[in-house]
Amino acid sequence: MQRSSLDLWVGFFVVAGMAALVFLAFKVANLGAAFSSGGTYQVLARFDNIGGLKVRAPVKSAGVVVGRVEAIKLDTTTFEAQVTMNIDTRYGFPKDTFASVLTSGLLGEQYVGLDAGGDNVKLKDGDRLIKTQSAVVLEKLISQFLFSRAADGTDSKK
């Protein structure tokens, strides 16, 4: 069997196709960053209301992405949302870290924000964050505002 110019073209085609796949994987989908992070540890947090938080949403601390939301389910004993998060082992957090569901921008996606506490003991795998703050539900906020306005109105008439 001899090498022909046809083989060269097919080889060129296959290499170009593979290069396109690698480009899609590393430059577009940033697969490299997914590998570079080492292990993760899991922490739980219970929220009264998570709003529009979704699985795989980022977990941020001071604006830096430190992990991802792994699972969301409803705890049927307390009727709270139980959010499981995977946090990069490079980032240790104090045990009394404060977790809140926040929104990036006015209409952006929702994420979990972590505010480090002052405890000397670090969070371990499987720990639960005690102090949490729920997502702000716009309807509740508006109705609270309206009710307070209405209350103010009756007060001033007196």
Next chain:
Amino acid sequence: MVNAIWRIGYAARFFAVTLAYSGTSFRRFGLTIREMYFTGVQSLVIILVSGLFVGMVLGLQGYDTLQRYGSSEALGVLVSLSLVRELGPVVAGLLFASRAGSAITAEIGLMKATEQLSAMEMMAVNPIARVVAPRFWAGVISMPLLAALFSGMGIFGGYLVGVELIGVDEGAFWSQMQAAVDWRHDVLNGVIKSFVFGVAVTLIAVFEGYDAMPTAEGVSGATTRTVVTSSLAILGLDFVLTAFMFRGVG
């Protein structure tokens, strides 16, 4: 109606026989390489040029809409997600069907019309193993590569228009894209789609050629049917696959 069902059954049996006689196309891989030159390499130009222009149009149209909401930095996300998830596999599949599928059908149909296939059988050479299977596998291998090239070229086109021409911030273009596109959920699903389309288009092409009436009219009719049927198959399969892959999870 009965005839249509009859043909579907025949096509299914033909598919099974092609798979069963696929050994030759891998033992004598030169045969498959030769067909990859005709299906894959010769489709490169049309795929690359169309990819570039589709990406450039996406860049222009996407920018026009996004800047109204003050989020023109999301242009990279729009261009890359629409290409990787949908346009890459689907448009590359449609182009592949009309560029390579029709050629396969015409070639096999003409081989049948000029009784080359019967001559092979006379020489105890199985025409499915020697003619059909290498073309089938060449198409199946080429299609995901072509779709990836189409997507890559389209993202480059979107980059050219968005960043170089209009002046969207380059860092935001790439970083938002990298944050939004997921390797498994978006890229791998696109590759799976293009693989499925490759199987569908090439199977339709070889079957229509093999089943063509051995006349000039029959071959031309079979070629037309290849393009029409495989285009419809791509669009129909795309809906089914999308429904499975992107059901609001994540």
